[in-house]
Amino acid sequence: MIDDSENEFVPWRFHGKASEYFGIWLSNLLLSIITLGIFSAWAKVRRNRYFLGNTEIAGSVLQYHATGGKILIGRIIAMAILLVYSNIGYYATHLYVIFMLILAVVLPWILDRGMAFRCRVVSWHNIHFRWMGNYRIAMKGMLPLLIAFLPSFLLSVWYSAEIETVMSEMEAPNPSVGYLLAAFVFALCLYPWAARTMAQMVVNHIAWGSLRLKNTVSLQRYALRVLVYLYLGLGLGYGIGVATVTFLLIHDDAVINGPDFLFEWFLPMILFFIVVVIPLYAAFRGMIRDLILNSTHAIDQQNTCEAVYMHARYCWRHLLWIKVSNLILSIVSLSLLVPWAKIRYERYLIGNTATTFTQNLESMVDQQQEHASAMASEYADLDGFDFDPW
Amino acid sequence: MSKLGGKLFRPLEAAFVEGQMWRDEDGQYWLETVVTLAEIVQVKLISPAVGRVPNLITLQNGLRFETCDSLPRGFTGNLMDGVLRWLGVFHPVKALILALVLVAAVVGIRKVLPGISDAVLVLVPHQVDVILGQKVEKSVDGVFFSPSMLSETEQRHAEEIFTPLAERAFAGTAFAGRLLVRNSELFGANALAMPGGVVVVTDDLLHLLKEYPDELAAVLAHEVMHVRARHGVRQVLRYMGMSFMAFLFGLDDSVVEEFALSYSALARAGYSRNFEREADLGAVELLLEQGIDPTALSRALARLELAACGEAGCLEGSWLTSHPDFPERRRLIQQRSP
Numbered sequence: 001m002i003d004d005s006e007n008e009f010v011p012w013r014f015h016g017k018a019s020e021y022f023g024i025w026l027s028n029l030l031l032s033i034i035t036l037g038i039f040s041a042w043a044k045v046r047r048n049r050y051f052l053g054n055t056e057i058a059g060s061v062l063q064y065h066a067t068g069g070k071i072l073i074g075r076i077i078a079m080a081i082l083l084v085y086s087n088i089g090y091y092a093t094h095l096y097v098i099f100m101l102i103l104a105v106v107l108p109w110i111l112d113r114g115m116a117f118r119c120r121v122v123s124w125h126n127i128h129f130r131w132m133g134n135y136r137i138a139m140k141g142m143l144p145l146l147i148a149f150l151p152s153f154l155l156s157v158w159y160s161a162e163i164e165t166v167m168s169e170m171e172a173p174n175p176s177v178g179y180l181l182a183a184f185v186f187a188l189c190l191y192p193w194a195a196r197t198m199a200q201m202v203v204n205h206i207a208w209g210s211l212r213l214k215n216t217v218s219l220q221r222y223a224l225r226v227l228v229y230l231y232l233g234l235g236l237g238y239g240i241g242v243a244t245v246t247f248l249l250i251h252d253d254a255v256i257n258g259p260d261f262l263f264e265w266f267l268p269m270i271l272f273f274i275v276v277v278i279p280l281y282a283a284f285r286g287m288i289r290d291l292i293l294n295s296t297h298a299i300d301q302q303n304t305c306e307a308v309y310m311h312a313r314y315c316w317r318h319l320l321w322i323k324v325s326n327l328i329l330s331i332v333s334l335s336l337l338v339p340w341a342k343i344r345y346e347r348y349l350i351g352n353t354a355t356t357f358t359q360n361l362e363s364m365v366d367q368q369q370e371h372a373s374a375m376a377s378e379y380a381d382l383d384g385f386d387f388d389p390w
Numbered sequence: 391m392s393k394l395g396g397k398l399f400r401p402l403e404a405a406f407v408e409g410q411m412w413r414d415e416d417g418q419y420w421l422e423t424v425v426t427l428a429e430i431v432q433v434k435l436i437s438p439a440v441g442r443v444p445n446l447i448t449l450q451n452g453l454r455f456e457t458c459d460s461l462p463r464g465f466t467g468n469l470m471d472g473v474l475r476w477l478g479v480f481h482p483v484k485a486l487i488l489a490l491v492l493v494a495a496v497v498g499i500r501k502v503l504p505g506i507s508d509a510v511l512v513l514v515p516h517q518v519d520v521i522l523g524q525k526v527e528k529s530v531d532g533v534f535f536s537p538s539m540l541s542e543t544e545q546r547h548a549e550e551i552f553t554p555l556a557e558r559a560f561a562g563t564a565f566a567g568r569l570l571v572r573n574s575e576l577f578g579a580n581a582l583a584m585p586g587g588v589v590v591v592t593d594d595l596l597h598l599l600k601e602y603p604d605e606l607a608a609v610l611a612h613e614v615m616h617v618r619a620r621h622g623v624r625q626v627l628r629y630m631g632m633s634f635m636a637f638l639f640g641l642d643d644s645v646v647e648e649f650a651l652s653y654s655a656l657a658r659a660g661y662s663r664n665f666e667r668e669a670d671l672g673a674v675e676l677l678l679e680q681g682i683d684p685t686a687l688s689r690a691l692a693r694l695e696l697a698a699c700g701e702a703g704c705l706e707g708s709w710l711t712s713h714p715d716f717p718e719r720r721r722l723i724q725q726r727s728p
Contacts, residue, residue, distance in 0.1 A: 020441045020478075027477035030488050033495045046440045046474075053443025063437070063446050063456070126399035126406070126454055209404065362405050 008058075008357045009311075014350035016054040018340035024050055025339040041075055042068030052122060055350050058357065065128075066121040097157055104146055108138035119206060125361070132212065133205035141201025144194035151183035188231070192223035199292055209361070210302045217295035225291050229284040229316065237280045241272050274331070279323030283316045286349070290314040293353060300359065309356040314349070322348055394465075396444075396457030398423050411447065411455050413465055421455065436466045439475055507627035511620060516564035516586075519623050523586030526622070527570075531590075535572035540593050545571045548596055551607045552589065552614075559614045559676055560587060567614065571596065579697050583613040585622030598697055599690065608677055608687035615672030621665040670719055674726045684727040688720045 028043035045068050052062035084099070112135050119129040133141075159180050196219055203215040290312045298308035326341035397406040398421070409423035411431075422428035432450035439445060439461055447455040463472070477484065538545060549569050556567025565587040572590055574580070579594035589610060599606040616622075674684040 015442075017441075023478035024441055026484075026488060027474055030477065030491055031474075033491055042438075046438060049438065049440045049443055053440065061444055063444075065437075065446075125404045126456075127402070127404050 009354060010058045010357060011354040012350050013056040014054055014347045015056060016051065016343045016346060018343045021050060021343050022339040025342075038072065039068075041072035044068070044071055051346055057124060057355060060125045063123045064121060065123065066117075097154070100153065100157075104150075108135055108142050111142060112138040115202065115205070124208065127209045130207040131205060132207050133201070137201065137205060141198050144190065144197045148187045148190035148194045152180070152187045155180045155183045192226040193219060195226065196222040199288075203292065203296055208298070210300055211298040211307055211361070212301055213296055213298050215292060215296045217291055221291060221295075222288075225284075225287055229287050233316075234277065234280045234284055237276045238273075241276060244272075271331070275324060275327055279320050279327060282323040283319040286314050286319040287316050289349075303359075305359070307357065307359045307361070309358075311354040311356065313352045313354075318348065392459075392462050394455075394457040394459045394461070396455050396459070399454045399456065401452030401454075406456075409455065411457065413462075417467065421449070421453075436461070436468075439466075439471055441478070503631045504628055507631050508624060510627055511624055514623055514627070519617075519620055520564065520566075520586035522622055522626070523584040523588050526584045527588055531570070531572070534576050535570075535574045535590065535592075537573065538571040538593050539573050540571060540596060544596060544600075547603075548591060548606065548610075551603055552591075552610050555607060555611050555614050555676060555680060556587065556589075558679060559611075559618045563618070565617055567617075569610075579694060581609050581613050583616035583621075585617065585620065587617050589613045589617070595694075598693060602686070602690070602693075604682050604686035605690035605693065607680070607682050608673060608684070608690050611673035611676045611680075611682075612669050612687060615669040615676060616665065619665070619668055619672060621669070625662070625665070666719070667722060670723055671726055674723060684723065688723040688727075691720055691723075 024046055028039070028046060031039040032043055045064065045066055048066070049064040052064045055062050112131075112133050115133060115138075116131040119131040122129050159177070196217060199222075200215045200217070203213050206213045293310045293312035296310040297306050298310075299305070300307040322345055326337075326345060329337045330341050393410045393412040395408070395410055398409040399406045407423045407425055409421060409426075411422075412420050414420060418430050419433045420428050421431045431453075433447060434450050435448040437446040442458075442460065444456050444458045445461055447457070449455065461471075548571060552567065552569040556569075560567055567587045567589070570588060570590045571593065573593045577592055577594075579592060579598045581589060581591045581595055583589050591610070591613075595609065596606070599609070670687065673687055677684040677686065
C-alpha cells in the first residue's frame with residue numbers, strides 16, 4: 001500500500017465500465033421487477049459494491065459489507081414512517097405539527113445511527129470506517145438547520161391551515177404571507193452557517209483506524225459557494241422555469257380552456273425541471289463536495305500528526321455538462337443509457353479526487369463499533385435527507 | 391480447480407500477506423500463503439460477485455482473503471450467485487427475456503394493480519369519501535371558484551334537476567347529494583364531482599344548457615355516477631399503489647424513480663379515462679331509470695365540445711389526457727342507449 005516515502009500524492013482511480021455495469025444494472029432491474037421490488041435491497045448492495053469496489057485508493061479498493069436482508073427490513077420500517085408522515089397532515093394539522101416536532105427530536109438519532117451504519121459497512125484495506133458521533137453530537141450539528149427552517153415550517157403549516165379557513169369562508173387572501181416570506185429569507189440567510197456546521201459535524205466524526213477526519217472550511221468560503229451555485233445558479237434556473245409556466249398558464253387562453261391543461265403541460269414541465277433543475281443542483285452539490293474535500297485532512301490520534309490530506313478538482317461547467325447530457329441521453333434512450341451515465345459521472349468525481357499520505361498506514365488496527373441502524377440509513381435515503389457532507 | 395491469488399488480512403489489521411485460495415472436488419476450501427503451508431479453512435462468508443470487483447472471502451477465524459481473480463463457477467456453492475452472474479453478461483436472448491418481463495410487468499401493473507386497489511375499496515367505509523370530499527371542497531372552493539352570479543331562481547332550477555338524480559343514485563349509501571353553483575373563469579362551462587356527494591356546476595355550464603334541461607340532467611347524472619362509483623377514493627388507492635411500486639423500484643436508481651413516477655402519472659391519466667367511461671355508462675342507466683332520454687348526454691357533450699373548441703372540434707384525445715375524446719364518448723353513449 002503506502003511506501004515509506006513522505007508526502008505521497010495518490011490520485012484515486014475508478015475502474016468501473018459501462019458495459020459491465022449495464023449487465024449488473026439490468027439484472028438488478030429485472031429481479032426487482034420479478035420480486036415486486038423486494039430484490040431492490042439486494043440490488044442496492046450490488047450497486048454499492050460495484051461503485052465502491054471499483055474505487056481504488058493507493059492500490060486498494062473500498063469494500064461494501066451491508067447485506068440485503070438488513071437493508072430490506074430498514075427500508076420497510078422507514079417507508080412505514082414516511083407514509084404516516086406524508087399522510088397525517090391531510091387529516092389533522094395539529095397532529096402533523098406534533099409529528100414533525102417528534103421527528104425533530106428523532107432526526108439526530110436517525111442521523112447518528114444512519115452514519116454509524118454507513119461507516120461500518122465500508123472498509124478500506126481491511127479496516128472499517130467508524131462513526132465517532134452520538135445523539136448529542138448529532139443534535140448539536142443539526143440544531144442550526146432546525147433553527148433556520150423551523151419558523152418557515154411553522155408559518156407554512158399555520159398559513160395553509162388559515163388559507164383553508166379563509167377560502168372556505170370566501171374572504172380576502174390572508175395577509176400573513178409577509179411573515180412567511182420573512183421566515184423564508186431568514187432561512188436563506190442562516191442556511192450557509194447551518195449547512196457548514198452540519199457538514200463539519202459529519203466529517204469530523206468519521207474515523208478509519210486511528211485516523212480521524214478534520215474539516216477546516218471557513219464560513220466565508222462555504223457561504224460564497226452557496227451564494228453562487230445554489231442561490232444564483234439553481235435559484236435562477238428554477239425561477240425561470242416557474243415564471244415561464246406561470247406566465248403561460250395566465251396568458252395562454254388555449255391552455256387554460258383546454259379540458260386537460262394539466263396533462264398537456266405535465267410532460268414538458270417535468271422534462272424542464274429534470275433537465276435544468278436536477279443538473280444545476282448536482283453542480284451545486286459537486287462544488288460543495290469539492291470545497292469540503294479540499295479543506296479536509298486526517299489526524300493520526302496516536303501520533304497527533306496530520307497523516308492524510310484530501311484533494312478534489314471539480315469544475316462546475318464539467319459537472320453541469322455531464323449531468324445535462326447524461327439526463328438527456330437517459331431520457332432519449334428510454335433509460336437504457338442510465339448505466340453509462342452513472343459510470344461517466346462517477347468516473348469524473350473519483351478521477352478528480354486525490355489524497356496525499358504523509359505516513360505509512362500499514363500498521364493501522366481496526367476499532368470496531370456496535371449499534372448501527374440500517375433503518376436509520378434507509379429512512380435518510382427515502383426522505384431525501386442526505387447527510388453526506390457533500 | 392483453479393487457484394485464486396490475493397491478499398490475506400489478519401483480523402482488524404491493515405497489514406497483509408500474499409496468498410492463494412482454492413476449493414477442491416470435495417468442496418473443501420484451501421488456503422496457502424507465502425509464510426504458511428496449504429491448509430483447510432472454513433469459509434464464513436463470500437461477498438456477492440459483482441462485475442470484476444475484488445471479492446472478499448471471510449474465514450471462520452476472522453481472516454479475510456481479498457482476490458481480484460473472478461471466482462470460478464461453483465466456488466461459492468450458491469445457486470443465486472450463478473444466476474446473477476449469468477444475468478450480468480449481455481446476450482440477445484437475455485435482452486429479449488428482459489423485454490418480455492418488462493412488458494409483462496407494465497401490463498401486470500396496469501391490470502392487476504387496479505384490481506387490488508378495487509378489492510381494498512371494500513374495506514374503506516363510505517365515511518372516508520365524505521371526509522375526502524370535504525377536504526377537497528375546502529381546498530378548491532374560493533381558489534378556483536367564486537360565488538355564483540346567477541339568480542336564485544336559476545340556481546334552484548338546477549337543484550330541482552339534481553336532487554332526484556342524487557337521491558336515486560345514492561340510495562343505500564352514506565352519501566348525501568349537494569349541488570354547488572359557482573362561477574369559474576378557469577374551468578369555464580364545466581361540472582365536477584367530489585367524493586361523498588358534492589357536485590359543483592359552473593355558471594357557464596348552466597348558461598350553456600339553459601334551454602336544455604335534459605342535457606343538464608345528463609351532465610349531472612354523469613357527475614353523480616362518479617360519486618356513486620367512488621372514483622375519488624379509487625383514484626387515491628390506485629395512486630397509493632403506484633407510489634408504493636415506484637418507491638420500491640425507484641430506490642435502485644434516481645432516474646428510474648423519475649421514470650416510475652412519470653409512468654404513474656400517465657397511468658393515472660389512463661385510469662381517469664376509464665372512470666369517465668364508467669360514469670358515462672352509469673349515467674345512461676340512471677337517466678333511463680328517471681325516464682330521461684340518455685342520448686341527451688351525447689348532445690350535451692357535442693354542445694360542450696362546440697363551446698370549448700369551436701366548429702373544428704377538439705383534438706383527438708391522447709394517452710396523456712384524463713378524458714377520452716368527445717366523439718369516442720358520444721359513440722359509446724349512442725351504443726348503450728336503447
